[in-house]
Amino acid sequence: xxxxxxxxxxxVEIEAEKGQTILKAAENAGIYIPRLCAFxxxxxxxxxxxxxxxxxxxxxxxxxxxxxxxxxxxNETPKVLNVRKRIIEMLFVEGNHFCMFxxxxxxxxxxxxxxxxGITAPTLPYFFPKRDLDMSHPDIFIDRNRCILCGRCVRASxxxxxxNVFQFVGRGIDKRVAVNAEARLEDTDISLTDKAVDVCPxxxxxxxxxxxxxxxxxxxxxxxxxGSEIESRE
Amino acid sequence: xxxxxxxxxxxxxxxxxxxxxRMIDIVREVQSRFGCVSDEAIDLIAKEVGxxxxxxxxxxxxxxxxxxxxxxxxxxxxxxxxxxxxxxxDVIAEALQKALGIDFGETTEDGLISLEETPCIGMCDxxxxxxxxxxxxxxxxxxxxxxxxxxxxxTADPKxxxxxxxxxxxxxxxxxxxxxxxxRRKDAVxxxxxxxxxxxxxxxxxxxxxxxxxxEVKTARLRGRGxxxxxxxxKWEFTRGAEGTDKYVICNADEGEPGTFKxxxxxxxxxxxxxxxxxxxxxxxxxxxxxxxxxxEYAYLYDYLMSIIRSxxxxxxxxxxxxxxxxxxxxxxxxxxxxxxxxxEETSLISSCEGLRGDPKNRPPFPAQKGYLGNPTSVNNVxxxxxxxxxxxxxxxxxxxxxxxxxxGTKLLSISGDCQSPGVYEFPFGITINxxxxxxxxxxxxxxxxxxxxxxxxxxxxxxxxxxxxxxxTGGSVMIFGPQRNLLEIVDYFMEFFIEESxxxxxxxxxxNVILKKYLNKIMQGKGEPEDLTILREIGEAVKLGSRxxxxxxxxxxxxxxxxxxRQVYDGLVKENAEGFxxxxxxxxxxxxxxxxxxxxxxxxx
Numbered sequence: 049x050x051x052x053x054x055x056x057x058x059x060v061e062i063e064a065e066k067g068q069t070i071l072k073a074a075e076n077a078g079i080y081i082p083r084l085c086a087f088x089x090x091x092x093x094x095x096x097x098x099x100x101x102x103x104x105x106x107x108x109x110x111x112x113x114x115x116x117x118x119x120x121x122x123n124e125t126p127k128v129l130n131v132r133k134r135i136i137e138m139l140f141v142e143g144n145h146f147c148m149f150x151x152x153x154x155x156x157x158x159x160x161x162x163x164x165x166g167i168t169a170p171t172l173p174y175f176f177p178k179r180d181l182d183m184s185h186p187d188i189f190i191d192r193n194r195c196i197l198c199g200r201c202v203r204a205s206x207x208x209x210x211x212n213v214f215q216f217v218g219r220g221i222d223k224r225v226a227v228n229a230e231a232r233l234e235d236t237d238i239s240l241t242d243k244a245v246d247v248c249p250x251x252x253x254x255x256x257x258x259x260x261x262x263x264x265x266x267x268x269x270x271x272x273x274x275g276s277e278i279e280s281r282e
Numbered sequence: 283x284x285x286x287x288x289x290x291x292x293x294x295x296x297x298x299x300x301x302x303x304r305m306i307d308i309v310r311e312v313q314s315r316f317g318c319v320s321d322e323a324i325d326l327i328a329k330e331v332g333x334x335x336x337x338x339x340x341x342x343x344x345x346x347x348x349x350x351x352x353x354x355x356x357x358x359x360x361x362x363x364x365x366x367x368x369x370x371x372d373v374i375a376e377a378l379q380k381a382l383g384i385d386f387g388e389t390t391e392d393g394l395i396s397l398e399e400t401p402c403i404g405m406c407d408x409x410x411x412x413x414x415x416x417x418x419x420x421x422x423x424x425x426x427x428x429x430x431x432x433x434x435x436x437t438a439d440p441k442x443x444x445x446x447x448x449x450x451x452x453x454x455x456x457x458x459x460x461x462x463x464x465x466r467r468k469d470a471v472x473x474x475x476x477x478x479x480x481x482x483x484x485x486x487x488x489x490x491x492x493x494x495x496x497x498e499v500k501t502a503r504l505r506g507r508g509x510x511x512x513x514x515x516x517k518w519e520f521t522r523g524a525e526g527t528d529k530y531v532i533c534n535a536d537e538g539e540p541g542t543f544k545x546x547x548x549x550x551x552x553x554x555x556x557x558x559x560x561x562x563x564x565x566x567x568x569x570x571x572x573x574x575x576x577x578x579e580y581a582y583l584y585d586y587l588m589s590i591i592r593s594x595x596x597x598x599x600x601x602x603x604x605x606x607x608x609x610x611x612x613x614x615x616x617x618x619x620x621x622x623x624x625x626x627e628e629t630s631l632i633s634s635c636e637g638l639r640g641d642p643k644n645r646p647p648f649p650a651q652k653g654y655l656g657n658p659t660s661v662n663n664v665x666x667x668x669x670x671x672x673x674x675x676x677x678x679x680x681x682x683x684x685x686x687x688x689x690x691g692t693k694l695l696s697i698s699g700d701c702q703s704p705g706v707y708e709f710p711f712g713i714t715i716n717x718x719x720x721x722x723x724x725x726x727x728x729x730x731x732x733x734x735x736x737x738x739x740x741x742x743x744x745x746x747x748x749x750x751x752x753x754x755x756t757g758g759s760v761m762i763f764g765p766q767r768n769l770l771e772i773v774d775y776f777m778e779f780f781i782e783e784s785x786x787x788x789x790x791x792x793x794x795n796v797i798l799k800k801y802l803n804k805i806m807q808g809k810g811e812p813e814d815l816t817i818l819r820e821i822g823e824a825v826k827l828g829s830r831x832x833x834x835x836x837x838x839x840x841x842x843x844x845x846x847x848x849r850q851v852y853d854g855l856v857k858e859n860a861e862g863f864x865x866x867x868x869x870x871x872x873x874x875x876x877x878x879x880x881x882x883x884x885x886x887x888x
Contacts, residue, residue: 138793212334223786
């Protein structure tokens with residue numbers, strides 16, 4: 049017996065390796081399932097939920113759900129797309145996202161995902177929360193207005209950098225990313241070369257003095273939608 | 283007591299083996315001695331147990347009973363659940379504020395008393411109620427409030443509040459509480475037994491092979507009593523078959539679903555049965571360790587439960603070679619919770635046992651494969667353990683004859699709200715709502731909330747239906763609402779509860795519930811449009827479908843089930859918006875900040 053199994057995504061039969069997640073198997077087959085908390089090289093988090101798919105009719109996060117022989121996965125059916133769009137909208141309205149002057153614009157995964165799914169402006173009520181900035185560190189800053197609580201920085205610092213710079217505190221809608229110091233990023237052992245600094249999908253954790261460096265027109269998502277790099281794979 | 287923080291932390295952490303897995307015990311103790319877990323304390327704890335300070339802060343910030351800022355020596359936590367609201371929460375709240383001279387969230391100037399609200403404390407049959415440090419006060423009235431505050435002010439000792447003791451073991455020297463059991467109906471499975479001291483079931487179980495024990499539970503078709511109804515025998519079989527030599531049995535006594543309190547009564551009256559059931563489970567799955575996860579609200583039972591564990595050890599019912607069975611070692615520890623509803627979800631509960639914030643874990647792997655500290659773990663409800671003993675004692679056949687086809691045996695129901703006799707009822711599965719209402723004295727009920735906020739609200743059309751897993755499933759909570767109640771106010775409260783209790787890990791539950799409440803409130807204010815009902819349903823479905831654990835997967839239920847069953851209530855409140863303006867937009871509220879900065883009224887929008 050080989051370790052290969054087959055199953056379908058939106059009717060297309062694909063081959064996968066046993067133990068793979070649905071997200072990974074789809075990716076290998078050139079099918080994009082959107083994700084914000086998942087990141088190559090980091091353990092799956094299962095928190096953003098934009099990768100929600102239906103597996104034999106049951107909702108599952110594609111980033112954590114392993115493949116199984118013969119499962120029927122719905123990825124781009126109307127029901128799934130509706131849920132996804134709503135989740136993307138939720139991420140916009142719970143924070144303060146001003147794409148027009150954000151230095152991450154054009155390279156932002158959340159923004160790119162909204163465009164991919166045809167969301168030009170959220171229809172849900174904005175929360176306008178009061179959130180803080182941490183500019184204490186000479187080279188790195190945190191803007192919590194833009195944080196989507198994906199936990200990439202938390203995991204990267206721990207698992208890739210061998211540090212513990214970030215962790216979640218609080219719960220519910222008041223949950224936020226805290227740093228390993230009484231208050232300031234400056235008082236942690238973070239360094240500019242840490243992997244954690246490079247994984248933020250939005251503009252919440254950024255390096256100073258590099259904003260707007262890439263001109264409009266040459267940014268990551270200026271010409272192709274997010275996910276096209278996976279869809280062009282063969 | 284002027285403890286030196288540094289020395290105290292050292293003493294507390296070392297008493298817990300400097301083990302970060304015991305973090306909840308450590309921070310609970312620091313909280314209780316110093317009135318908070320301050321930044322300084324967090325640093326010290328992190329250093330002692332060898333973890334990052336932000337990890338300690340993460341845990342502390344998660345639980346409602348822990349605080350980074352100083353609280354009073356005495357904390358009054360007034361229960362704000364819907365039943366308490368129906369029984370005069372507002373009046374009691376006002377009386378407390380007046381008597382103490384402070385608002386909720388504040389502490390008296392002398393640092394003696396803090397006043398807080400807390401969700402359901404498991405006393406709905408004797409509401410309004412409050413927890414004062416670890417003491418429970420029930421059936422509150424304005425007179426009682428005056429008395430309570432004066433005793434606290436003069437003695438600074440909540441223990442002095444205890445006057446007339448409750449019934450049964452509530453009067454036990456180690457419990458000494460004023461709580462009442464209110465056991466209203468007994469049936470064959472749970473309350474027919476004595477409290478299990480003779481240990482017939484355990485002896486019987488140990489005479490069987492562990493596979494035979496599991497088969498017996500499977501044959502009885504015993505399903506989990508927490509509400510989800512997963513077959514208990516199957517769960518044990520999976521855990522038994524999972525790879526790993528170190529296995530765990532966990533008893534979920536985090537009875538947090540608003541409106542349920544039957545586990546509190548079981549823990550009070552039949553603790554031996556519960557511990558014995560856990561021991562049988564340990565034997566069946568090959569576990570040497572059990573954990574009773576006791577919600578923080580039931581801390582008043584801790585000493586008593588510990589004494590039962592100790593006495594079982596002395597009798598050879600726990601420990602090495604249980605009842606002389608060579609090679610079967612099993613012991614139990616109690617893990618205290620610290621105020622978090624989500625910890626009733628089994629993977630959150632495991633996180634909490636590990637000393638972490640109570641975030642649920644990703645599944646798979648399931649706890650049966652990788653649970654507590656990565657080991658195979660079976661998490662079962664308090665009542666499930668109590669029912670297991672009857673299965674072993676009297677046989678699977680006897681058990682399976684009771685109840686209905688898919689739901690064998692009996693169920694403990696916690697009945698509260700608008701009825702004559704609130705309390706704990708043991709009924710065979712399959713009883714109709716009409717029968718139930720007759721027995722509890724609530725034949726004029728307008729609506730029932732079955733299974734707590736995460737369950738469903740039903741109206742008269744459904745009173746012919748039956749309580750069982752295949753029809754109206756419940757972990758035990760049944761709240762009754764009379765004709766005078768405003769159903770949307772109830773729904774609104776339930777949504778507020780879920781917003782408070784969401785762990786915030788996944789987007790749909792963290793954000794979606796807040797959005798649902800915003801739309802609900804818009805409708806309740808008469809500003810809703812018919813389209814808002816469609817949005818409510820759509821967002822509700824997205825939260826149900828997208829959420830990671832049972833909390834978010836059920837949190838839209840109050841809205842979705844009332845939209846289905848009581849549509850006319852919503853329809854009567856929404857109206858077409860002919861102008862097309864946003865009806866909930868309030869220009870003055872939106873201008874408030876600017877007006878404040880400018881120091882004048884708007885010249886245009888007056």
